[in-house]
Amino acid sequence: MSGDPWGRVDETGTVYVRTADGEQVVGSWQAGSPDEALAYFERKYEGLKVEIGLLEKRVKTTDLSAKDAQAAIDHLREQVVAHHAVGDLAALGVRLDKLVELVETRREERKAQRAKQSDEARRAKEDLVTEAEELAASDQWRSAGERLRALVDIWKGLPRLDRKSDDELWHRFSHARSAFSKRRKQHFAQLDAQREDARKTKERLVTEAEALSGSTDWGTTAARYRELMADWKAAGRAQREHEDDLWNRFRGAQDVFFAARGSVFAERDAEQSENLKLKEELAEEAEKLLPVTDLKASRAAFRTLNERWEAIGHVPRDARPKIEGRMQAVERALQEAEETEWRRSNPEARARAAGLTGQLQSAVDKLRGQIDTARGQGNTARAEKLERELEGRQALLDQALKGLHEFGG
Template sequence: MSATESESPKPTPPVPAPPRVPGPPRVAVAPAAPSAPTIAGAADWGRVTEDGTVEVREGDDWRVVGQYPDASGDEAIAYFVRKFEDIAFKITTLEQRHAAGGAPAGELTAQAKHLVAEVTDAAAVGDLAGLRERLDVLTASLAEASAQEAEQAKELLDQAIAERTVLVERIEAIAAGDLAKAHWKQVTAEVTELFDAWQAQQQNGPRLPKSVSQQLWKRFRDARATIDRQRRAFYAELDETHKAARDVKARLVERAEALAPRGVDGIPSYRALLDEWKAAGRAGRKVDDALWARFKAAGDALYAARAEQSAAEEADSAPKIEARTALLEEAKAVADEPNIKRARALLTNIQRQWDDVGRIFPRDKERALDDKLRVIEQALKAREDVDWKKNNPETKARVGDMSQQLLDAIEKLETEKAAAEKSGDKKAAAEAAEALEARRTWLNALGG
């Protein structure tokens, strides 16, 4: 349905939804605040003029909220009562979120302000003043909660600064010690633990003021750098033990460079050499960097050849992509074709042309195009399934049998009802009437 405010042109309401088949009653959960008015009690807050104009009472005045032409007064009132219920539901939800806790008061305050604007001059029928009073109470409560949150945030910030300072003092104490006699495995583990703790506090704790954060980080970074320099100096003295690794890696470089003439076909062998490189151990940072630069350059040449091949394949695929894109445009007509058989014939023809286009590179572009066609295919398949179920002779026969059974039952109940009324048995007549109503509803649901 649609309705407009008084200054907008009159809309044409869409066809209302069909009546629901009676079912088990819903279990309603009572909101924390007073519920919105029912349609039966809407006359206390709204009224409808002969031309479909709906007004809401605010105090002693009436305000136009919109029009609902070509409908009964109850339908018009019901529409704007539902608008009121929507707003009331939002307020109730916000009240419950605030009561439950967990959501920041600032966020809830912004939502409350939005609801205040929504209630003001709302195109709805109900106790709007009551909603505004609830929002006033909620806004005041949120303001108090925001103040409490600010105090808690300050306490958390002070605690975070103290914890970060403890980490700085611990790593500075390590850097100031006699690192020449340090057990480096233990020292490295301790420094790593401190750095992990620093990162955890930085990621999960409150945001520190920039000046404080930078000052603490500079102290932490400088102490960590001092330790790292001492550790590198210590391991530099172990260079003699790295000679074997240097020899192994030098031979790996030569074998990698020899793969260049093989181009793309040399990539699997290069990957195997890379595994050997990783297993060769360290050969000292400077030597490692120099050897790695040559080893990587050999691999880059192989991968550059693969990139050129991929570029050529992509260039070859460009017209294929255009062809399949054009087929996708044609395939849009499948959804617009009301005749399912003709739609299937159209899609089959497109699928045949689709396969004739051939493979497309890179494969992710091919998959993206295939996915779009698959959506069209699945939509048509769904239409075919619905059509089959609708026109399946067995289904029609079952529906016909059930309809006939209901008609027979209705005829019998009408006879029983007439007999009960004639004999003056009011109870039997009422039971027969109730049974008649249920079976007529079932018959209507079957289309009988």
């Protein structure tokens, strides 16, 4: 007889396990000692413990289905209930009961997860439908078309919903794509028609441009080429296979004309550059007349220089303001000298200036006398008031004296 707390072997070789309901027969052992019998059935108990432990781990750490987990639990429970092992069978039963609870919890969690994933898939597909319906109205044909194709790939990667919901959303999604495709097809059909019109228009423009390429009416023809270029831009693009050829012909005709005009203008520019050098020499001579010391001689000299100036001809357009401004500056200086001389020799103006100066001098002398009187009487306030008035009259007098000096007075 062994002292194992969970089992014993009687004299007949029958092995028993102790349970809450009393001893239960485990089996019979005739081949060896009682200790060997207990050890054998204890190993079977340990084997059940290991199997239950492995099942617990699988339930906790893998995606073992609830159905398969429950089948495994039932299989192990049958072995525990059959009492074919020696050990704490009740403890194994408790572990199996907890494992059933865990499997049920995992089942509910997976159910909730599937519901959540379904909701997320629904929202994702609804978002795809909304975006597709917005893109259906877009005129960004390339980017919108590429995005719609990308949305199809995203849709294929999402889980299916219930048939009714999935079919309804797919119908809206497909309708949006079809509407976009229809609009795009109409747009490009219209664009092809417009490009054909543009081709015909540009062929007419090329014909006229080529006819004008030999013209020597430089101004009128250049203006017409500008008009033709504006018409060309307004016509829009022709088909790709025609556009480059038409443009090369159009541009080539213009190049012939403008090359000929450029050659003529180059000769003219050379002449005008030479004219500019001559006018710069005259401007230097004119500037030497300043400052004016002999008005009559300076005016006569400037008149001669101006006659030579007018005989020279045009200078380059961009140089014209500067060179003409130099001559105009000399002419203004001569005019100012004439005006100054006139004022100096004008007796009426000189008399008015002298009269004004005399009046101001009398007023200043009078104020000075009044100031002396006020101070002699101790009237400081009146004296200060009269002094301020004196300052103003004195300033006017100084200015009048300066003007009189200009008249030689």
